[in-house]
């Protein structure tokens with residue numbers, strides 16, 4: 001091959017910027033309602049087209065009109081090995097243009113960042129994977145084992161029309177997949193100028209959303225009344241909202257805290273992890289939510305007239321359970337609300353936890369160190385949920401690894417679902433280089 005031909009090929013670190021911009025410009029807002037969610041199909045078709053351009057065949061599955069998912073398999077050198085699933089969602093949470101410095105679907109490049117809803121959650125990773133795969137196809141690179149690519153819909157509203165739909169209806173697409181990477185992990189947290197933690201997600205809290213139902217005697221608001229559903233519900237909600245569940249440090253969180261304390265020179269008291277966590281700055285919010293079960297009241301509903309005591313009242317509680325704690329949390333909540341309030345689960349998805357060891361973890365760590373000599377990869381637990389919950393139902397060992405090097409002063413966690421979501425262009429390009437190395441050695 002002549003050097004002319006080589007230079008005519010787009011560099012994946014240049015192409016990733018175009019791919020990410022294109023994806024950001026497709027409004028894939030997921031409102032949680034099929035009638036008003038838009039754009040997933042267009043984004044899925046875009047991905048399928050970009051794969052087809054370089055000879056990768058994909059299948060597109062709609063779970064409902066417009067709710068599209070794309071899956072492709074890239075054959076590896078050793079088909080006897082289990083496949084690696086690389087997954088990313090294409091939907092985004094809504095954005096109010098009036099609140100933003102740029103239009104949230106403009107994909108504008110400004111001050112070294114690409115701006116737009118989805119820039120870090122997670123069209124950045126979607127674009128990185130596309131850039132690497134396209135580069136490989138053009139240059140004849142074959143991965144060491146099969147890689148399955150899954151671009152999903154509906155992650156932001158519980159995955160029913162995305163990952164869960166695929167797992168329940170098209171599980172053959174994931175035949176042989178043993179491990180997976182997706183969001184939310186692989187991003188850097190600067191300790192100082194020369195050292196950066198890279199948080200690799202090895203655990204996720206469970207989702208336990210429940211509705212409380214209180215019943216009482218309906219009546220006139222002007223009279224003495226001792227069986228008021230609103231009062232009973234309000235008491236239960238307040239007890240839950242004020243309750244602090246006990247601290248439980250899991251293996252993942254312990255490993256994280258030990259590494260971080262060592263690096264920062266913080267004294268870690270195993271009986272009081274909160275003191276150490278408080279010193280972590282912007283990531284204290286993320287880590288602080290992973291040492292206990294949590295329960296936050298989020299919605300209330302009762303009544304229809306100012307002077308009528310309603311017979312029923314309901315509240316929604318967003319609970320998140322540590323690995324293995326969902327049943328315990330349920331018992332704790334029953335105790336808090338008392339016998340007269342009924343508990344109904346509206347969403348219950350298990351927590352995940354895997355160990356931070358093995359060849360795949362080695363490959364992630366080596367790829368990070370090769371591109372950033374100051375990298376210190378650490379495991380951590382995500383307090384939220386991702387598509388990994390669905391894919392883990394297939395027995396797949398899931399990691400959050402969407403590599404991104406971030407500027408020290410960027411409050412990364414605030415950008416998730418936040419105003420002025422943006423991704424640093426050099427971070428995006430760093431991610432492509434890390435992913436390229438990692439996937440060649442996975």
Ligand SMILES: [Zn+2]
Pocket residue numbers: 089121122155183
């Ligand atoms: Zn996401």
